[in-house]
Amino acid sequence: MDASGDRIVGLLVRCRFDTGDVNMFTGYGSVTWDGVTYLGAGQALSIGEAGVTSGDDIPGLTITLSGLDPEVIALAELEEFQRRRVTVLLALFNDQGQIETADVLWDGIADTMDSDDSPDAATTTLGMEPRSMELGRKFPFYYLPEDQQRRFPGDRFFDLVQAIQNREDTWGRP
Structure with a gap:
């Protein structure tokens, strides 16, 4: 955390995993926001720099936890982390260590996890990509009963589509 005038600046990190959220900040103790x-x-949490690029490159962001127990790293590697949402907030703390305000600095999706479980410097680095990358991905969904059943089990709406697609109606004809 850095001092800025009479306020202290820190980062809040929220990782939403299947087994539960992991919420950390760049300070000591605990805070609620x-x-x-x-x-x-504390110093065990570091956040990489997010660069600005031109063209088709969209920069990512990394979060690194250092000084971890090798057993914790092994548990982290078993977690299903890809495509899980990660949010980094920039927070202003008062002189008592309470958060006055916080705003989203980064909102992304977990992509890669690299671990170094050496005895002298055990670290885990989570690589993320921005959520805007989702806009360029194609999600195969067709208007078929099978796709509708996968998304909404029991919904029979698209069963009628195939039955009426080649039907010729005589609307308004005698």
């Missing part, structure tokens, strides 16, 4: 409690990771 918007109903979520963040545990302090």
Whole structure:
């Protein structure tokens, strides 16, 4: 956390995994913001730089946890992390260590996880891509009963589409 005038600037990180959320911040102790409690990771939590590019390149962001127990790294590697949402907030703390305000600095999707479980410097780095990358992906969905059943089991709406697609109606004819 850095001092800025009489305020302290810090980062809140919220990772939403299947087994539960992991909420950390770049300080010590614990703080609560918007109903979520963040545990302090201090110097063990570092966030990479998000660059600005031109053209088709969209930069990512990395979060690194260092000084971890190798067993914790092994558990992290078993977690299903890809395509899970990660949000980084920029927070202003008062001199008592309470959050005054916070705003989204980064909203992305977890992509890669690299681990180094050496005894002297055990680290885990989570690589993320921005959520805007989702806009360029094609999601195969067709207006077929099978696709509708996968998304909404029991819904029979598209069963009628195939029955009426080649039907010739005589609307308004004698």
